[in-house]
Amino acid sequence: xxxxxxxxxxxxxxxxxxxxxxxxxxxxxxxxxxxxxxxxxxxxxxxxxxxxxxxxxxxxxxxx
Amino acid sequence: xxxxxxxxxxxxxxxxxxxxxxxxxxxxxxxxxxxxxxxxxxxxxxxxxxxxxxxxxxxxxxxxxxxxxxxxxxxxxxxxxxxxxxxxxxxxxxxxxxxxxxxxxxxxxxxxxxxxxxxxxxxxxxxxxxxxxxxxxxxxxxxxxxxxxxxxxxxxxxxx
Numbered sequence: 001x002x003x004x005x006x007x008x009x010x011x012x013x014x015x016x017x018x019x020x021x022x023x024x025x026x027x028x029x030x031x032x033x034x035x036x037x038x039x040x041x042x043x044x045x046x047x048x049x050x051x052x053x054x055x056x057x058x059x060x061x062x063x064x
Numbered sequence: 065x066x067x068x069x070x071x072x073x074x075x076x077x078x079x080x081x082x083x084x085x086x087x088x089x090x091x092x093x094x095x096x097x098x099x100x101x102x103x104x105x106x107x108x109x110x111x112x113x114x115x116x117x118x119x120x121x122x123x124x125x126x127x128x129x130x131x132x133x134x135x136x137x138x139x140x141x142x143x144x145x146x147x148x149x150x151x152x153x154x155x156x157x158x159x160x161x162x163x164x165x166x167x168x169x170x171x172x173x174x175x176x177x178x179x180x181x182x183x184x185x186x187x188x189x190x191x192x193x194x195x196x197x198x199x200x201x202x203x204x205x206x207x208x209x210x211x212x213x214x215x216x217x218x219x220x221x222x223x224x
Contacts, residue, residue, distance in 0.1 A: 007147035
């Protein structure tokens with residue numbers, strides 16, 4: 001992915017950055033105990049990755 | 065005597081959180097609506113502070129972990145979005161989508177101005193990076209509004 005900004009990320013890097021940051025925020029806002037937070041962050045991150053990559057593959061046949 | 069003073073023994077937050085959603089109107093405290101009004105004003109102050117400075121709403125309630133996480137996650141998204149030259153909407157938008165984008169970007173509070181200062185050369189959405197940057201900026205704003213709402217509810221004793 002080419003860009004003109006000072007920060008140039010590939011698609012997967014931008015996707016991972018977004019998923020990690022949002023998952024951490026959701027975990028801390030949604031749960032109180034540290035153990036619950038870690039579980040929620042990991043679960044949220046997994047869902048972000050699975051759904052994001054899944055939607056990407058679903059769109060693949062229409063990309064050409 | 066403390067047992068008779070409702071201020072000395074406030075009800076635990078868990079009991080409020082466990083209150084069913086379909087319950088009737090909340091009971092009026094024994095000392096009238098003054099305490100409720102003060103708590104409501106404080107909650108609004110917390111919400112506005114949390115919107116203006118990401119994490120401040122939680123910091124005012126000594127929720128340090130949440131305050132730091134909100135500050136750094138919103139800041140990270142704003143910095144990434146601006147450095148990727150995402151579109152930072154202004155009040156001079158031409159259509160409803162620009163207006164919605166402006167509202168979302170304003171959700172970052174003071175970080176909106178940080179993003180403007182980082183984008184010295186303006187937005188460039190001709191590349192995918194700029195388009196992703198636009199989403200990062202909007203997400204940062206919405207995330208901060210969500211955090212401010214969370215701080216507001218916590219200040220009202222509804223959720224923490």
